[in-house]
Amino acid sequence: MTSRALSTDVLLGLLPIALLIALWQGLVSFELAPVALLPPPGLVFSRLLQQLVTFSFQQEIIATLFRLFTGFLIAVALGVGVGMVAAASPAINATVRPLVRVLAPLPKVALYPALLLLLGFGHESKIALVAADALFPILLSTYYGASTVEQKLIWSAMAAGTPRREILLKVVLPAAMPSILTGCRIGLVISCIVVFLAEMITSTDGLGHVLITAARTFQAVDMFVPLITISLLGLILNALLQAARSYLLRGFPEA
Amino acid sequence: GSSRAQQTIRVGWTIPAEESKYWMMRRPAEFPDLGKTYNIEWTQFQGTAPMTQALAAGALDCATQAPLSLSNGVVGGNLKAYIVAQHVFEKPGGFSVYWAVMDDSPIKTIADLKGKTVGISVIGGGTQGPFNMLLKQNGIDPAKDIKLVEVGFAVSEDALRQGRVDAVNMNQPFAARAEAKGGTRKLFSLSQAMPNIVHILEACRADFVDKNPELVKAYVRDITSGMKKALANREETLKVVSEVLKAPIPVLDTYLLKDNDFGRDPGAAPNFPAIQKMLDIYAETGMLPKLDVAQFKHPTIVAPLQ
Amino acid sequence: MIEIDHVSQVFQTSARKDHLALSDISLTIEDGAFVSILGPSGCGKSTLLYIVGGFVSPTSGSAKVKGKTITAPGPDRGPVFQEFALFPWKTVLGNVMYGPRQQGVRATEAEAQSRALIEMVGLKGYENFFPKELSGGMKQRVALARTLAYHPEVLLMDEPFGALDAHTRTRLQNDLLNIWERDRKTVLFVTHSVDEAVFLSDKVVMMSRSPGRIRQVIDIDLPRPRRRTELLLDPRYQKYVVDIERMFDDIDEAGVNP
């Protein structure tokens, strides 16, 4: 990709976001929404800039990011691991499949109070919730990707003397990578949502907590600052994932 | 459904202490106007703060409110509303929201809370004003000297017994349950900060009231009579509440409408002076600017209405 | 020695019909023999290779290598698939180096060997290309190099020169023969070229139209080492070719029977 094409892409991507902000401004300007509920974007962004340089706000972001990453990484490790093994071994498949069918659709937030009591109010309970919610999209995509790997790739590797236990790592994992990364992308966004939600429900810090404190006292601008922050974080993390994707999949036709 | 055009009020409610509304929901036949001259669209919320937002957004016409959430709506959300009725308050000798510690806890006084982890049902909620005031009176800076965590009433007992918090606030019916089980003790209650705290009341958007005075009147009349019925027929009230809360009657029977329960005004009349006192406490503890309760008073539409 | 004993293969099709691909195949291949399989398209040649490779287990009958029933693939039998099956996430060099690295050859050594093989198949300069960036014939040559790289005792080659121009094909035939003569590998070689089969093999197995049966096994009694230029003038060679082509005409009479 040439750098010119890249910058056109970036411009194209900024356009709808600019439109969204314009729409937001429009709603405020034409008084379609009360300022108390929807403050003007200019106010929100200037407050965001102010906040970003303060130590306390940075601490909140770090707390949120720490939970998000730890939970997400646990979900990736578990989801990819279990998904691959389930695709490889009929015995494990027979156990995992029904378990996933039962566990996947459970509303994990409902378990959050129990998690709080078991793991406390700090990082652990939130990390557990994030991991539990991000796990299944990753697991399902991995399973799908792993179970549709071209047979002859596996055959080729086995004939080259790859031991069975290494086939997973050396062939199935790279061959299923496109699908796994799609799952990770969804898992990442879900992690963003859930970490925020968990912090909104019960927390002493983090972006979600900032929002709740502001919401309780109707500080509309301060409510939107953490929202915009999480949204920007999502954008940045996704761009990173996208970069990783185009590197990892450079041999694949679709990359 | 009726084919006649009826006016509808969109009402927000919550659990657990709005017996007159629960009567209206579960025993509508007992109310001559309800479902005939007007309709109610009930929406249940998790706590009063989201209802304040819903009122401010115009998604609700009337809703259960706490003095603090309502005031927040006024200050931050440009909300204009009337307090038309009152659900529960703390009556002298009755139940008062309290903070509990374990029996064997070294915490004996409020001052001992310094440096401890303390649970509260809702940070910035109605109980925090009086709570902050008590802490301050005992030489504790609520912002710095304790670690405050949000622990919903439902899990507060467990959180305390698990040692996740050193002290936690208790409300009915959980307080009754915890007391029955034993092992905890009351450290202090809100009544120490002020008597007759108003916990929840009924508020309606001012523009809605001004536009539909007759409608709201009918609603307030029914709240008044609902409260009467609730107080008059405890046995039936237990059933009604049990249906709404999906809690077994034996559990409710341990406290509901007994001495160890909150107080209820027989006419569901708001106690404006008490509310004013609370607003003053909020102002004193820096949670809100100073507010005058008069702005919430409608000249005619306020319980009790016959 | 590879012993194929009354092997049949039935596939279940999506139309929920059983489809007989191989019917009662028996064949013995001596160690170090070069055996070609000829047969009409769809007669089950690839399937037979899969069975010897241990990728597919036959519906009935058994296949043995060195007296042991084949149950799984192993580095003693190296396949070159008709569809190449290159690892898309690896470059040409990465694909070729895979086998030796897997066998525990040190990286530098494996790389040197692989580069030599890549040069042999005429792909010097393409080491860092990904499979998607190669032409059909180039992919086929990478697949060949990948299998040769780990020195399997038995080569299972499914039309390995099918996508190559005549010239490259001749060169690689010679290279293959050199390797075979040096290492005395056993080769099972599927091809559509009668010419190629006769030139390379000790034995040509002719299969009949689907469901695949063995029609005839012809011993090719030509001196080795064989030189293409000499052979083309040899009347025995020409006779083999003509005979086999004639047999093909007979097979065709049988018609199709899916």
Next chain:
Amino acid sequence: MIEIDHVSQVFQTSARKDHLALSDISLTIEDGAFVSILGPSGCGKSTLLYIVGGFVSPTSGSAKVKGKTITAPGPDRGPVFQEFALFPWKTVLGNVMYGPRQQGVRATEAEAQSRALIEMVGLKGYENFFPKELSGGMKQRVALARTLAYHPEVLLMDEPFGALDAHTRTRLQNDLLNIWERDRKTVLFVTHSVDEAVFLSDKVVMMSRSPGRIRQVIDIDLPRPRRRTELLLDPRYQKYVVDIERMFDDIDEAGVNP
């Protein structure tokens, strides 16, 4: 008429290097001509076909069909890809019927035509098989039938008989010639068989090793209709084959230059 005018094609590889696949190709193909392209593996034959098909636009130069610059694919030019590219979700019949149905032919009629074509390529009985259930050669024949089914004026065929046994190949060559003689299609035909090229074509284009250049264009001046049996005995035919094979040897001197 197809006019290819100073066409070059540069590919960007993942290694971030530019790779010149075709270099300054100019070629004119008369309407109704049967033109074969011969060249070493990787010299850019497929790429040239893609450009005429309108699938790839050349980095420089232009290609025109009937005087109009080619910018997009169209049903006037029907490709048969080297990799078949069958629709995996459709059966054999579904794949072959796809084109005619797209052209608005009624279902019953399209089906009848398609069944006839399937029979022609020797796949009667396999109508309800999915591509994954076919052998390599069978897939190739389905791909051929699929393209013939919608009667494109220009056929762009990329080694369409590469995976077939000699017998099936000969039969299909004859069928193709019959269709061509009947409908006077323009055919651009990539093959690795010199024999096949001479037998089928009016003109043989020889390309040199990568980066692909046109080395020579040979007019095949043999009478039509051609019969294989007669032709094999014709000394002119033999001379063409030998000449072209010799030219191939020259090309090979050039070496590889990626």
Next chain:
Amino acid sequence: MTSSAAIGRRVAPLLACIGLLAAWQVAALALKNDSFPTALEAMRAVPAILGDKEALINILASLRRMAIGFAAAVAVSIPLGLLMGRSRTVAAFFNPLLMVIYPVPKAALMPIIMLWLGVGDIAKTLVIFLGVSLPVIYHSFEGAKAVEEKMLWSGAAMGLSAAQCLVRIVLPAALPEILTGCRTGLVLALITMITSEMIARQSGAGNILFNALDMGQYDTVFAMIIIVGAMGIGLDAAFEKVRARLVRWSEPQFDMPLSFS
């Protein structure tokens, strides 16, 4: 496939459920925590919920919202995802937008959503819609990107317009991947169906669950979780049936899953 293996496959989910419940029972007994009832206690509460007509109406109301939200999400997301997959411009346009919108928790936007959509069905259906659409969009997107180019070329050469190519080639070719997205979407639909009723609710399964949660009736909470889990199994099984029919052609060629275990 022998019939005993078939029976095994039938029984496996049951065994897994029993195993799960047993593990839960042991964990709950070990933890001795009021807010974590044992599996038996939770199971005992199930009939009470299912026997209650009002509860059933609630659950049906939730399912109806879920069905509408899911159907709408699939209808919008698949075309969008496919378009993004086949057109760089469309992808460049939508990708950042989606990435900005999706990480924002819908619960935090409730006040704004209430402002325009009220607190009723529409708002909740929207939340379900958003929950479902993310995986469907991204799986369709990646599925469409991975479609073999020569298949599209074949289609174009037969005279298919770009739009027809999208519907008649990209859609079927990407279908297995799309259906994986739909399956994840179905799971998320069930979850958002519940959580959309966390803050404001008139009826619904979440209503029962969050009420019980507020009241600290954990046997009912976990009974609801069991019920939702069971609904998940049922929907998933139904979906699997549909999926198997639709992508018969893409099932692995040989019987063994990866043929090396």
